[in-house]
Amino acid sequence: MTDVRAPETDPFDPAAERDDQPRPGSSSPGGTFGLADWLKWAWRQLTSMRIALILLFLLALASVPGSMLPQQGSNPASVQQYYVSHPALAPWLNRLGLFNVFAAPWFAAIYLLLFASLVGCVVPRTFRLAGSARTLPPRAPRHLARLPRSAEYTIALPPGDAVEVAARVLSGRGFRLRRPDDADLAQDWVSAEKGYLREAGNLLFHLALLGVLVSVALGGLFGYKADRLLVQGQSFADTVSALDEFHPGRFVTAADLGPFTMTLNRFDASYISSGQQRGQPSAFDARVTYTEQPGGPARTFDLDVNRPLSVDGAKVYLIGHGYAPEFTVTDARGHVVYNQPTPFVAGTSGNFLSEGVVKVPDAQPEQLGFTGVFVPTAVNVGGTLESVFPAADNPVVSLIAYAGNLGMDSGVPQSVYQLDTGAMHRLTTSPQVLQRGQSLKLPDGRGTITFTGYVPWVSLAITHDPGQLPALICGIAALGGLLLSFMIRRRRVFVRARVGPSTGIGTTVQVGGLARTDASGGFEAEFAELAARLRSAHEQAASAQPSQSAQPPPPAQPGRPAQQQAAQHRHEGE
Amino acid sequence: MLAAAVLAGVLLIVVLATGWAGSGNGGVTTVDGNASAVVYAAGHRPLAPGFTATTLTGSKLSFSSYRGKVVVLNFWGSWCVPCREEASTLAAVAAKYRPPGVSFLGVDVRDTTASALAFMHSFHVTYPSVSDQSSAITLDFTAKVPIAGTPTTLVIDRTGHIAGAVFGTVTYSDLTAILAKVG
Numbered sequence: 001m002t003d004v005r006a007p008e009t010d011p012f013d014p015a016a017e018r019d020d021q022p023r024p025g026s027s028s029p030g031g032t033f034g035l036a037d038w039l040k041w042a043w044r045q046l047t048s049m050r051i052a053l054i055l056l057f058l059l060a061l062a063s064v065p066g067s068m069l070p071q072q073g074s075n076p077a078s079v080q081q082y083y084v085s086h087p088a089l090a091p092w093l094n095r096l097g098l099f100n101v102f103a104a105p106w107f108a109a110i111y112l113l114l115f116a117s118l119v120g121c122v123v124p125r126t127f128r129l130a131g132s133a134r135t136l137p138p139r140a141p142r143h144l145a146r147l148p149r150s151a152e153y154t155i156a157l158p159p160g161d162a163v164e165v166a167a168r169v170l171s172g173r174g175f176r177l178r179r180p181d182d183a184d185l186a187q188d189w190v191s192a193e194k195g196y197l198r199e200a201g202n203l204l205f206h207l208a209l210l211g212v213l214v215s216v217a218l219g220g221l222f223g224y225k226a227d228r229l230l231v232q233g234q235s236f237a238d239t240v241s242a243l244d245e246f247h248p249g250r251f252v253t254a255a256d257l258g259p260f261t262m263t264l265n266r267f268d269a270s271y272i273s274s275g276q277q278r279g280q281p282s283a284f285d286a287r288v289t290y291t292e293q294p295g296g297p298a299r300t301f302d303l304d305v306n307r308p309l310s311v312d313g314a315k316v317y318l319i320g321h322g323y324a325p326e327f328t329v330t331d332a333r334g335h336v337v338y339n340q341p342t343p344f345v346a347g348t349s350g351n352f353l354s355e356g357v358v359k360v361p362d363a364q365p366e367q368l369g370f371t372g373v374f375v376p377t378a379v380n381v382g383g384t385l386e387s388v389f390p391a392a393d394n395p396v397v398s399l400i401a402y403a404g405n406l407g408m409d410s411g412v413p414q415s416v417y418q419l420d421t422g423a424m425h426r427l428t429t430s431p432q433v434l435q436r437g438q439s440l441k442l443p444d445g446r447g448t449i450t451f452t453g454y455v456p457w458v459s460l461a462i463t464h465d466p467g468q469l470p471a472l473i474c475g476i477a478a479l480g481g482l483l484l485s486f487m488i489r490r491r492r493v494f495v496r497a498r499v500g501p502s503t504g505i506g507t508t509v510q511v512g513g514l515a516r517t518d519a520s521g522g523f524e525a526e527f528a529e530l531a532a533r534l535r536s537a538h539e540q541a542a543s544a545q546p547s548q549s550a551q552p553p554p555p556a557q558p559g560r561p562a563q564q565q566a567a568q569h570r571h572e573g574e
Numbered sequence: 575m576l577a578a579a580v581l582a583g584v585l586l587i588v589v590l591a592t593g594w595a596g597s598g599n600g601g602v603t604t605v606d607g608n609a610s611a612v613v614y615a616a617g618h619r620p621l622a623p624g625f626t627a628t629t630l631t632g633s634k635l636s637f638s639s640y641r642g643k644v645v646v647l648n649f650w651g652s653w654c655v656p657c658r659e660e661a662s663t664l665a666a667v668a669a670k671y672r673p674p675g676v677s678f679l680g681v682d683v684r685d686t687t688a689s690a691l692a693f694m695h696s697f698h699v700t701y702p703s704v705s706d707q708s709s710a711i712t713l714d715f716t717a718k719v720p721i722a723g724t725p726t727t728l729v730i731d732r733t734g735h736i737a738g739a740v741f742g743t744v745t746y747s748d749l750t751a752i753l754a755k756v757g
Contacts, residue, residue, distance in 0.1 A: 235708030239716045241649070241683065241723045242709035254720050259713055294714060328688075335695070339688035362652065362692030413655045 046113070047120030055114040062110055066101035069093065081412045103250060115217065122210050129203045137178045137193035140494035144512030147494070149524065151511045151531040156542045159188040159497035159507050165541045166190055166495040166509070166534055173530070175493065189496040195516075201484025204477055211474030219467030224248040224256070224314075226462040231324050231341050232455040235263040238312070238462065258312020258464075262290040265300070267456040269321060271390050279351060279390055286318050286458050303458075313464055320459040322346050323354055325374050325397050331363035331447040338363075343457045344374045345417060351387035352376045357419040358399075361408045363447065369402040369419045370449060373431070385433065397434050397451050401427040401442055491515040491523055493530060509538060611740045611748035613755050619735035620718035622647075622728070625711050627704035630682060630690050635704050637679075638734075644676045644756055645730040646749070649712060649721065650703075651685045652693035656743040657725045661697035663746050664727075668701055671753060681706045683724050729756050 045051055070078030079099050083090040097104030144150050155162060167177055167190045175192035227245040228236055236242045238261070240254045248256075270283040286303040292312055301309045303318040310316075322345055329338035337360050344356030358370040377389035378396040385398055404424030407414065414420065432440045434451040441448050493513045500508040511531045515523035601618025605611040614620070626636045648664055650657040668678040680703030682690045690703065706712055715721055719728065719739055729738035729752050738752035 235710075236684075237709040237713035239709055239713040239721070241712050241716070241721055241726070254716060254722055259717065261708060261710055261713065263708070294710065331692075335692065336688045337692040338686075340686040359653075360689075360692075361658065362689065362696040364696075408655050409658045411655065416653065 043120065046117050047124075049121075052114065052117045052121065055110060055117055058110050059114060062107050063101065065098050069098050069101075071102075072100045078412070084412075108250070115213065118213060119210065122206050126203060126206045126210075129199055129206060133196055133199035133203060137176060137191040137492055139178065139180075140189040140191045140496055141512070144494055144496055144510040147512035147514050149513040149527040149531075151527075151535075152508065153535055153538075154500075154506045154508050155535075155538045156506050157497075157538060159499055161541065162497035162507050162509050162538060163188045163190050163495060165537050166497075166511075167192075169534055169537045170493060170495070187496075188498065189494065192493045192495075193490065194493075195488050195490035198485050198488040198490050201481045201486075201488065204481030205485060206481075208474045208478035208481055212471055212478065215467035215471035215474055217467070218470065219249070219465040221250045222252060223463070223465040223467065224252045226257075227319075227459060228462065229343055229457055229459045230262070230264045231343060231457040232264050232267050235261060237261045238314070243462070258314050259293050260290055260311045260314075261294070262288050262311075262316070262460075264288055264458060267321060267458050269391070269456070273389075281390070284318065284321065286321075303460075314462050315464070317461040317463070318458055319461045322457055322459075323352060323374050323376060323392065323395075323454050324457045325356075325372070325395070325454045326452045327358055327370075328450045328452055329358070329360050329363065329368065329447060331360070331365075331368070332445055333364055334447075335364070337447075341455045341457075343416075344372065349387075352390040353387040355417075357417060358449070359406050359408065359416070359419065361406050366403045366446070367406045367408075367424075368442070368446070368449075369404075369406055369421065369424055370399045371402075371419050371421075372400075373398045374454070392454060395436060395454055398431040399428075399434065399440060399449065400431050401440065401449070403427055403442075403446060489515045489523060491526070493527070495534065509534070605738075605748050605751045610742045611738075611745075611752065613738045613752055614736065619731065619737050622730050622734050622736050623714040623718065625704075625714060627706065627711060629702045629704050630687055630694070631702070635679075635702065640677055640679070640730070641734050642732055644732060644753070646671075646676060646678045646753075647681060647715075647728040647730060648678065648744075649681045649683050649706075649715075649724050649726045649728075651683045651724050652689040653685065654724045658693075658697070660725060660744040661693070661699065663744055663749070665697060665699055667744075667746060667749050667753075670750075674757065676753060676757070677701070679703070681711055683707075683709060683712055729753060731756050 070082050072079050082093075082099075093099060097106065101107055141147065145152065157165070163179075167179070170190065170192040171177055173194070175194045176196065178191040178193075180187050180189060225245075225247045226238075226243045228243050230236055238257050238259060240246050240257065248254075264286060266285075266287045268283075268285045269281055272278055272280045272282050284305055287300060288303055288309070289298050289300050290309070290311055291298050303309055303316065305318055308315040308317040322343060324341035324343045326341045327338060328336060331337045338358065342356055342358055344354035346352045346354045352374075353376075354374040356372055356374065358368075358372065360368040360370075373385070375385050375387045375394075375396050375398070376392040377387055377394050378385050379388045379394075380386075385396065402419065402421050402424040404421075407420045407423060427443055427446065428440075434440060436451060436453055439448045439450040491513065492515075493511065496510045496512075497507050500506070511534055513523070513527040513530070601615040602612050603615065605613060622637070624636075624638050626634065629635050646664075646668070650661075652658075664678070668676075678701035680699070680701065682703045683706050685705070685707065687705065690705070693699070694703070704711070712721060715728070715736075719736055720741075722741060725743065727740040727744050727749065728736050729749075731737040737756040740748055740752070
């Protein structure tokens with residue numbers, strides 16, 4: 001796929017790709033296959049398309065255990081559970097890193113090799129493209145009439161002058177020129193080529209692709225993602241134990257988190273109250289107070305869905321919201337054993353009909369649990385409660401009470417949104433509906449639960465991705481490079497002049513042209529226009545000529561050898 | 575066949591290189607063999623940050639008043655299943671080590687007073703706890719030791735330095751082993 005030593009080959013010619021069989025190189029005379037050859041061969045293997053595809057497949061394969069086994073990073077509770085249920089197998093899986101697949105050395109090995117493979121493929125290709133962008137046009141072919149586009153006419157100018165005029169016209173059009181060198185000075189021709197930006201575009205695309213890879217790696221290694229649900233009036237600090245979820249990059253530790261603290265002062269959501277879009281949100285506003293470090297000055301900020309807060313190098317996004325009904329629970333002894341807002345999560349039925357659970361593990365004599373539904377604007381439709389509007393205009397909760405063992409005193413950590421009723425018994429036969437301020441008296445003197453009010457909550461995503469901006473820039477550059485290489489044609493024009501048609505009478509000028517890549521068409525018209533332009537320039541020059549004698553014509557810069565001029569034109573062409 | 579051999583070789587080198595990058599820790603010895611209970615050697619003990627906070631019973635508490643004593647600082651919450659598991663262990667160790675002068679202090683994380691007091695009543699916890707609803711105290715300690723979750727238990731020596739830690743559920747043998755080395 002790559003070969004640095006063959007700059008002459010066309011980078012897009014499949015025939016230019018070398019076979020990847022080992023063979024003695026020039027560095028090993030006598031045919032022995034030395035260490036250098038082995039290394040070269042291994043490198044060629046690594047950077048071949050075949051190995052890149054194998055590595056890509058391996059990467060996909062290696063991710064499979066990550067989705068089949070519980071992972072330490074995202075779900076440490078399930079890992080502990082796995083240890084309990086598979087005491088013999090779990091330590092071995094742990095030794096193989098299967099509980100932390102994406103941070104395991106063997107996983108890192110695969111993606112590092114894939115990265116090396118891609119880099120090893122793109123970098124030499126970049127050099128080749130750079131070389132190809134600097135090459136001169138080829139020498140003019142002998143029979144220009146055989147080219148896809150050609151024209152021929154006779155003028156009354158010496159051949160040398162005719163080529164000179166043509167060179168001037170082509171150079172003025174931004175072509176890069178090539179003139180005969182010392183060996184074939186006897187010939188009068190000029191080669192011209194245009195559209196090198198195509199190669200520059202290609203080069204840009206490849207370099208930008210590499211940039212995207214590096215950016216993604218940067219983000220993956222040094223970035224992190226975290227989530228936190230924050231109830232209005234509460235605060236949190238950006239530290240692992242205060243986050244609900246934390247997904248660090250390979251080189252990120254808990255100490256890399258920015259030490260900010262944040263309080264949700266107020267959250268408002270407005271909804272369209274009439275018309276077709278009734279119930280659709282019209283505005284969100286989360287007013288937060290934050291300090292960048294402990295003891296620092298407190299600042300306020302209004303978080304909105306598309307307006308994240310930048311703090312300590314991280315971005316805090318508002319990604320969701322909901323209602324947290326407030327409950328007070330007293331137990332059989334009359335002790336207040338629960339008094340807090342409890343986040344409920346909106347289901348799919350719309351209008352923020354939300355579900356949640358209340359766990360009271362320290363109620364006496366038995367633990368209490370409640371499953372509940374919060375209805376922001378409740379309407380009784382044939383005996384079932386429905387929410388008709390997302391704002392809390394008529395908030396009610398509907399509760400089912402349980403008593404027994406919540407399963408919280410041993411075993412695995414459990415979700416705060418689920419109630420395991422396996423070891424509990426129902427205290428109420430039907431769901432009990434409570435308005436704000438109403439209480440439900442539990443049977444057998446087990447106590448009461450009171451629905452005291454509600455507050456909103458927001459869910460925040462805290463992300464740090466150092467590769468985001470570079471990836472965006474590289475992505476745009478890659479697109480730009482791709483567009484350049486698609487839209488620009490590389491085309492060549494040759495002009496030959498020779499004495500003729502019969503000796504001593506005039507000069508025959510042949511113009512030939514071809515587009516190397518003419519996917520978008522249009523070269524035919526361009527060539528016709530250019531040939532006409534050359535002819536008129538020649539005729540103009542001929543009429544300005546006093547006689548048809550073979551006097552040396554006044555060149556553009558008299559006395560300069562043709563090759564030097566060509567070099568100059570080449571410079572202009574770039 | 576050759577390709578596979580070379581690939582395996584390169585793979586091995588990369589694995590070893592990435593494996594090495596993760597090792598290396600000075601002054602830390604594990605108590606239980608799996609790095610969740612550790613003792614920091616003298617000279618490698620981070621200074622515990624100071625804090626002033628409100629206890630669950632409503633009085634002010636300054637951590638600096640514990641200077642000169644060995645303190646077991648337990649980060650817990652009534653909502654946290656492993657905290658409920660270790661509560662009776664902590665209560666037992668606290669009762670045993672109170673006569674030699676070891677103090678116990680709880681830091682109640684992301685909790686409410688009502689639930690926390692009910693927890694303390696259930697598990698007969700007699701030592702005080704300060705409320706850390708916003709995790710601000712946890713944040714200060716995380717700058718010194720890698721607290722990755724609740725529960726975490728720290729042992730502070732007489733000079734106010736963090737001498738040992740249990741990351742996760744405390745066992746009787748781990749905690750007493752750390753106290754034996756610090757005491």
